[in-house]
Amino acid sequence: MEPKLIGDPxxxxxxxxxxxxxxxxxxxxxxxEMAYAVLVMSTIANGTIRDIDTADAEKLPGVLAIMTHKxxxxxxxxxxxxxxxxxLGRVLHLLHxxxxxxxxxxxxxxxxxxxxxxVDAANHVRVTYQAKTPxxxxxxxxxEPFRPQKLPRPDDPVDTQRGDLNKAMAAAEVSFxxxxxxxxxxxxxxxPHTSVAIWEGKQLTIYQATQGIFPSRERIAExxxxxxENVRVIAQFVGGGFGSKGPVWADGVLAxxxxxxxxxxxxxxxxxxxxxxxxxxRSATSQQLDIGASRSGDFLGMAHRSLNQTSVFDDFSExxxxxxxxxxxxxxxxxxxxSIRANIGSPSPMRAPGEAPGMFALESAIDELAYQLNMxxxxxxxxxxxxxxxxxxxxxxxxxxRECYQQAADRFGWSKRLAAPRSMRDGNILIGMGMxxxxxxxxxxxxxxxxxxxxxxxxxxxxxxxDIGTGSYTAMTQxxxxxxxxxxxxxxxxxxxxxxxxxxxxxxxxTTASAGxxxxxxxxxxxxxxxxxxxxxxxxxxxxxxxxxxxxxxxRLFLKSDPKKGEALTALLKRNGGNALEAxxxxxxxxxxEKYSMYAHGAxxxxxxxxxxxxxxxxxxxxxxxxxxxxxxxxxxxxxxVGGIVWGVSMALLEHAIHDPRTNRIMNANLAEYHVPxxxxxxxxxxxxxxxxxxxxxxxxxxxxxxxxxxxxxxxxANAIYHAxxxxxxxxxxTPDKILSFTA
Amino acid sequence: xxxxxxxxxxGAGRRWFLKQSTAxxxxxxxxxxxxxxxxxxxxxxxxxxxxxxxxxRVNRKTYKLTAEPRETLLDLMRNRLNLTGSKxxxxxxxxxxxxxxxxxxxxxxxxxxxxxxxxxxITTIEGLGTESALHPLQAAFIEHDGFQCGFxxxxxxxxxxxxxxxxxxxxxDEIREWMSGNICRCGAYPGIVAAIQSVKKGGTPG
Numbered sequence: 001m002e003p004k005l006i007g008d009p010x011x012x013x014x015x016x017x018x019x020x021x022x023x024x025x026x027x028x029x030x031x032x033e034m035a036y037a038v039l040v041m042s043t044i045a046n047g048t049i050r051d052i053d054t055a056d057a058e059k060l061p062g063v064l065a066i067m068t069h070k071x072x073x074x075x076x077x078x079x080x081x082x083x084x085x086x087x088l089g090r091v092l093h094l095l096h097x098x099x100x101x102x103x104x105x106x107x108x109x110x111x112x113x114x115x116x117x118x119v120d121a122a123n124h125v126r127v128t129y130q131a132k133t134p135x136x137x138x139x140x141x142x143x144e145p146f147r148p149q150k151l152p153r154p155d156d157p158v159d160t161q162r163g164d165l166n167k168a169m170a171a172a173e174v175s176f177x178x179x180x181x182x183x184x185x186x187x188x189x190x191x192p193h194t195s196v197a198i199w200e201g202k203q204l205t206i207y208q209a210t211q212g213i214f215p216s217r218e219r220i221a222e223x224x225x226x227x228x229e230n231v232r233v234i235a236q237f238v239g240g241g242f243g244s245k246g247p248v249w250a251d252g253v254l255a256x257x258x259x260x261x262x263x264x265x266x267x268x269x270x271x272x273x274x275x276x277x278x279x280x281x282r283s284a285t286s287q288q289l290d291i292g293a294s295r296s297g298d299f300l301g302m303a304h305r306s307l308n309q310t311s312v313f314d315d316f317s318e319x320x321x322x323x324x325x326x327x328x329x330x331x332x333x334x335x336x337x338x339s340i341r342a343n344i345g346s347p348s349p350m351r352a353p354g355e356a357p358g359m360f361a362l363e364s365a366i367d368e369l370a371y372q373l374n375m376x377x378x379x380x381x382x383x384x385x386x387x388x389x390x391x392x393x394x395x396x397x398x399x400x401x402r403e404c405y406q407q408a409a410d411r412f413g414w415s416k417r418l419a420a421p422r423s424m425r426d427g428n429i430l431i432g433m434g435m436x437x438x439x440x441x442x443x444x445x446x447x448x449x450x451x452x453x454x455x456x457x458x459x460x461x462x463x464x465x466x467d468i469g470t471g472s473y474t475a476m477t478q479x480x481x482x483x484x485x486x487x488x489x490x491x492x493x494x495x496x497x498x499x500x501x502x503x504x505x506x507x508x509x510x511t512t513a514s515a516g517x518x519x520x521x522x523x524x525x526x527x528x529x530x531x532x533x534x535x536x537x538x539x540x541x542x543x544x545x546x547x548x549x550x551x552x553x554x555x556r557l558f559l560k561s562d563p564k565k566g567e568a569l570t571a572l573l574k575r576n577g578g579n580a581l582e583a584x585x586x587x588x589x590x591x592x593x594e595k596y597s598m599y600a601h602g603a604x605x606x607x608x609x610x611x612x613x614x615x616x617x618x619x620x621x622x623x624x625x626x627x628x629x630x631x632x633x634x635x636x637x638x639x640x641x642v643g644g645i646v647w648g649v650s651m652a653l654l655e656h657a658i659h660d661p662r663t664n665r666i667m668n669a670n671l672a673e674y675h676v677p678x679x680x681x682x683x684x685x686x687x688x689x690x691x692x693x694x695x696x697x698x699x700x701x702x703x704x705x706x707x708x709x710x711x712x713x714x715x716x717x718a719n720a721i722y723h724a725x726x727x728x729x730x731x732x733x734x735t736p737d738k739i740l741s742f743t744a
Numbered sequence: 745x746x747x748x749x750x751x752x753x754x755g756a757g758r759r760w761f762l763k764q765s766t767a768x769x770x771x772x773x774x775x776x777x778x779x780x781x782x783x784x785x786x787x788x789x790x791x792x793x794x795x796x797x798x799x800x801r802v803n804r805k806t807y808k809l810t811a812e813p814r815e816t817l818l819d820l821m822r823n824r825l826n827l828t829g830s831k832x833x834x835x836x837x838x839x840x841x842x843x844x845x846x847x848x849x850x851x852x853x854x855x856x857x858x859x860x861x862x863x864x865x866i867t868t869i870e871g872l873g874t875e876s877a878l879h880p881l882q883a884a885f886i887e888h889d890g891f892q893c894g895f896x897x898x899x900x901x902x903x904x905x906x907x908x909x910x911x912x913x914x915x916x917d918e919i920r921e922w923m924s925g926n927i928c929r930c931g932a933y934p935g936i937v938a939a940i941q942s943v944k945k946g947g948t949p950g
Contacts, residue, residue, distance in 0.1 A: 013770045015886040018894030019878065019901060021829020021869035024774075028828035115823060116814055190833045190841060190929045191895040236774040239831070239895030240929050272834040469893025469930050477770035488770040497775040639889045639932060646931025671838035671927060678924040682933040684916070 006482045009635035012474045013493070014237070014467070023237045026194040029207040031265035034196070035064055037258045038118040039274055040108035040125045042100045045134035045343040045664035046312075049098040049127060052108060057124035062117030064262045066125060068108040069095050072257065076225035083315045087152040087349050088215045088505060091314040092250040093278070094223075094257065100129065101313050102345045103665040104277035106250060111258050111266060134664040137309040137342035138284035139181055145307055145338035148317035152349060153443070153508075156322050160391060163332030168301030172292025176369045180289065180361035181731040184309075184657040185282040186275065186666075187350050188676060191239020193279050194269040195255035204259075205232045208252050211241040211468050212505030217498045219248035220256060233498045235466040242647075243349040245468070246507040249279045276669035280348030281657060283308040283318035285357045289365040292332075297373050299330040299384045304362065310339045314346040319354030323439055323711070324362050325391040326597065328384040333391075343664050349507060351647055352707040355440060356714060360651070360732065363436035363715030368728065376419070377435055377719070378405050389597030397596040398694040400627035401437065404603040408625035409435070411686060412605035421726035430610045431620075432724025438602030438626065438712030442513055442703040445504035446588035449518035451480060453526050453581045455573040457555050459484060461522075462494045465503040465515045470706055471636030472511045478632055479516050479700060483523030484569070485554040501584060509600075509704020512632060516700035518587040524699075525583035527552050533581070534572055541565050592696050600703035602626035604645065604712030608720040615736030619649050619717060622685045626708060627692040630701035634689075637705055641687040644709015650677050651710065652717040656733050798862050802827065803871030811858045818842045818853035821868065829869035829898045833927070840926030843899035844868045850906045850925075869898035872905060880946060881905050884939035892930035900926050904940050913944040 017023040042049075054066040072095040081091055093105050100107065110121035135143060151158055169175065189209075196207040204224070210216045213233040221228040233252075238245065255268035270279070285308050292301040308318035321335035350356075370377040385402065388395050409415075417433040418424055424431040452460040461480045467473040473495055474488075481488040494500055503515045531550045534542040534557055542550060542559060551560050558566025573581065592598075607621035622645055631637045654675035658667045668674045687709070694701055714732070721739070722728045729738050795810040802825065811820055818835075821827040830853055833841035837855040844853045845867040853868075873879035881904050884890070891897040903926045907913055912922040919937050928936065 011886050012889070013772050014894070016875040016878065016882075017772075018891055018897050019882040019885050020873060020875050021827075021898045022875060023894050024828070025831075025895060027832065028822075030823075030826070030828075115819055116812060188929060189893070189895075190839060190927060191831070191893065192833070234775045237895075238893060240893040242929070269832070272836065272838075469891075469895075471892070473772055474770070477772075481770065491770040492773050493770055494773050494775075499775070635889050636892075639892055639930075639935065642934055643892060643931035646933065650931075670836060671834045672836070676927060676929060677931070677933070678927060679920040679933045679936065680917075680924040682920070682931070685934050 006478060007631050007634055010474060010478060010488060010633050012471055012636065013477055014473055025191055025237045025239050026196055026207045026209045027269050029196045031196065031198060034265045034267055035111050035113055035262055036115040036118040037109050037111045037255060037266050037268040038122040039106045040110065040122050041274060042103055042105040042107045044100055044129045044131045045103040047100050047129050047131040049100060049107060050130045051128045053126040057110060057121040060117065060121050060124060062113040063121045064111045064113065066108060066110050066121060067095055067258060067261060069097050072096065075223045077223045080222045087316065088212060088247050089219055090247045090249065090346055092253060094250055094253055102277055102311060102343050103663065104345065104669065106254065106278055109254060109258055111262050134343035135312065135341060136661045136664060137184065137344050137659060138286055138307065138340065140661040141309065141340045141342055143340040145340050148315060148337060148339045151317055151319040151337060152353060156319055159336045160325055161334050162391065165301050165303060165332045165334045168332035169290065169292040172300045173295045174293045174373060176291040176365065176372060178289055178365060178368065178730060180287045180364060182285045182357040182360060183732055184284045184659065185350060185651065185655045186657045186674060187242040187244035187280065188275065188671065188674065189240035189242055189244055192270040192272060192275060193245060193249065193251045195252040196265060196267045197255040197259035198265040199259050202226060203230050204256055205234065206252055206256060207234050209238050209245055210235050211238065211245040211466065211507050213464060213466055213498050214502050215505055216248050216252055220253055223253050224256065234496060236496045238466055238468040241468045241506065242351045243353060243507060244279050246505050247280060247348050272671060273669045276657060276666045277345035281345065282350035282353065283347035285318055285320050287320055287361040289361055291365060291369055293369060293373065297375050297380050297383045299328055301332040302330045303334045305336045306358065307338050307340065309342050309344065309347065311344055311346040312341045316347045318347060318357065320358035323355055323358055326389050326599065327362065327386060327437060327439055329386045329390065330384065352440065352710045355707065355711045356651060359711045360714040360718065364718050364730065367434065367719040378409060381405065381437060392597050394595065394597040397598045397696040398629065398692055399599065399601055400690050400692045401601040401603065403690045404601055404625040404627055407690060408603040408605050408623050412623035414605065421723050428612050430612050430724040432608045432610065432720040434716050434719025434723055435603065435605045436712040436715035436719060438604050438708050440509060440600050440704055440708035440711055442598040442600060442697055443508045443510040444513040444517065444589045444698050445510055446586060447503040447514040447518040448501035448584060448586040449515065449522040450501050450582065450584040451522040451526050453569065455570060455578040455580060457486065457490060457570040459486065459491045461491055461519065462500045463503060463515055463519060464495065464498060464500040465511060466496050466506055468506045470506065470511065470640060471633060472506065474636055475512050475516060475632045476519050479519045480523055483520060483527065484552060509706040512700060512702045513698050513704060516632065516702060517698045518585055520699045521587045522583050522585040525585050526581050529581045529583060530557055530569055530572060533576055537576060539575060540572060541567055589698065596696055598697050600626065600628035600705065600708050602708055602712055604716040606713065606716040606720045608717060608724055610721065610724045610739060615739035617653055617721060617734065617736065617739065620683055622683060622713065624687045624712065625690055626687065627690040628703040628705045628708065629692050629694040629697055631689050632702060637689065638687060640705045641709045642685050644707060645685055645687060645713045646677055646682055647710040648713020649682060649717065651732060652714045653733050796859065798859055800858065800861060800866065801864065802866045803868060813857065813859050815858045816854050817856040817858045817861055820858040821853065827868050827870055831895055831898060833896065840903065841896050841899040843902040843926060845902060845906060850903055869901060872901060879905065880943045881908065881939065884942045888935045888939040888942065889932065890935035890939040891932050896926060896928045900928065900936055907940060908943060913940055916941065
């Protein structure tokens, strides 16, 4: 059967709003009498506040209040301020005590009638500290590593062993051992975290820049000891998140506290510098890879031991080793995660958390081993191709990585690559080609949706989910339209609001698999009602037929064995009183999760051009093939891949939040010195999908695509840099000084 | 504002008529703004004694108001003129989300004090085109998916529209170079370049 509109490059349904300035983000919300809050941040990383003097600030024009730990009313649910069961519930600093646990921690909040007055007041708050020496993070830390209690996803064990690693390594003909370092990174979504909080009695409405309106609602309700239904969180448009708006951070709670304190609606919009600490980061890592192989390239043993950093008050362990468990065939293996504590803001998930730094290390190591074995990097990967998930001892629901390697290699022109490092050049420019595998788990959470089929054939889809820029609103609309075989412009979507059916956080590439499956199942439930209506309707041409013998296409219900026999859904509904058919479903994964291992796969290739004298690195070509089940929208899905690959360029070459090891302050807390790519850094990107049908994975048949792009591109670029220069850089970001250095 | 206020940024008074995207699209019914900004007073007087009367001309409309010398053009437009299309990503002239045109030239409105802009012609994204009368570059951004979250998009579009007029669209690399004052964290750069090239090829503005 033709997949109809699914897969077509449909324009975003909110495209016109976004290009005209008509899309309303949280910071665009205005309220009568709205006040503005601005935070005062700590300038030490460890110690206590000795005194906080607000007298001058309070006298300034327009100032409504300065909230500090001395006057802030205690939140009734503050006891719940503990590490959450998931990565979403973090420990927050909410002006409740004099502790300073990291630099750039919120320690006071100025609230005034205008933004300018609030900034002025915040600048006039004087703080003295009792400072202690801060514990530095990686790589400076000398702290004793500890075994974290859990990794962010409950399905991932902290440590795994299989086979007999020591025996395998002792027997291996070829052995490899190296350590890779990745830096602290900060998400830096272009939209700062923003909340507009409005109290009406015990009802709280928050317009918020969040990846998860429901987790935010629940956590904020918990702090204020309110039933969740008293809190409404609205996220119409979200200006990117990349993980930083997934956990519930202090900003939303502080906005609600401020609004309650001054008895006016309050907008709290973080300043860019505020975003370096209190809203998460990607942990720095130090990862040791040991591989034992036969001379012909079979992996016999493999160890991936990863060290990460967390804060002194919360637990988050970057799960860098998890993909090593599943990507290659290797009978003897050990993967471990350890953490150190530092006086830093809590790390948190950032686009492909764990997977991105972990795959840089693993795929660099495989590349190094390929040179050591004098094998083609693709051939070495194919020799160790995992036909099953050896860790879980399960088959894959589908896996098309072989096809990805082949098609990407063909389109990239891998056959033109000369195998030896430093063997390709164009005048003073060294040319390098590298590749890496890409992989990302398919995650699905419980989600619900409501669909109403009106007698005029239009559909109303209600689903809570926010769209953080991925195209979720468009994809949900398409899935509903597809179920009835109607044009997406016949579907009206209500979304981005906790008053709509509950959906999970938009993170872990899970929205289409989770919320999309709920849409598909809600549509199926409505169609079932239509079938029952028809088979019981004496006037219907389908009277007396079996439900399972009927199908819907192009808004028409018909008999599969005799498609001429049928009628339009509108005709059926009109004849039966013109009432709408409505169904709500809650959808979650079932036994397929116990029976199958589910991953999207890809192969990423990169070409770099490096000025031999200056060490300047330009990425000149990026080609990637990806297999991710059914693609709902070719246009937005392609943009997701491209975005992920751009993030790979960024991680490989640019991003580094630099801590001064003496003070633990971030020295580049702004977008001029914390480098992210600009247009001139990004070449044409050839990213494409391989056809892959997966009827096991979930009802929507989709795998996540938001993060896989970064999992291969970092190592592909690092490997290309080695191929160009003969110099292996094992510490990100790979900058010109490292290329030129003779010690690397 | 009405569609009649929708002029091309070169000040020549040319109006771009409907260029609707032909692709299918659904309808988005988002939760209402608790108080739509249109219901609020258009201009809110600044409270401070340092405020002084100024006259600003934005999108061919004239605003008489008082402003404090320290108010940036961006904050004033966003907080007091209900022109929230220009975005604040960094407030330091580092990201480009606040890009507007002042007398036809690109400017970061977060680095621009409002009191210094009297007598100048300011154009924001709201003046570039509307949903029913998109500027060709706005239509091209939709067609080529030159954005994801949309937050940097108003600034990208204002930069791109200026680029087309300035003639810095000779090659993809030239476009990349001249569009590098606007960060897109979603990484939609290839779509942005393709969109600008398609309008350039169409030969519309020039």
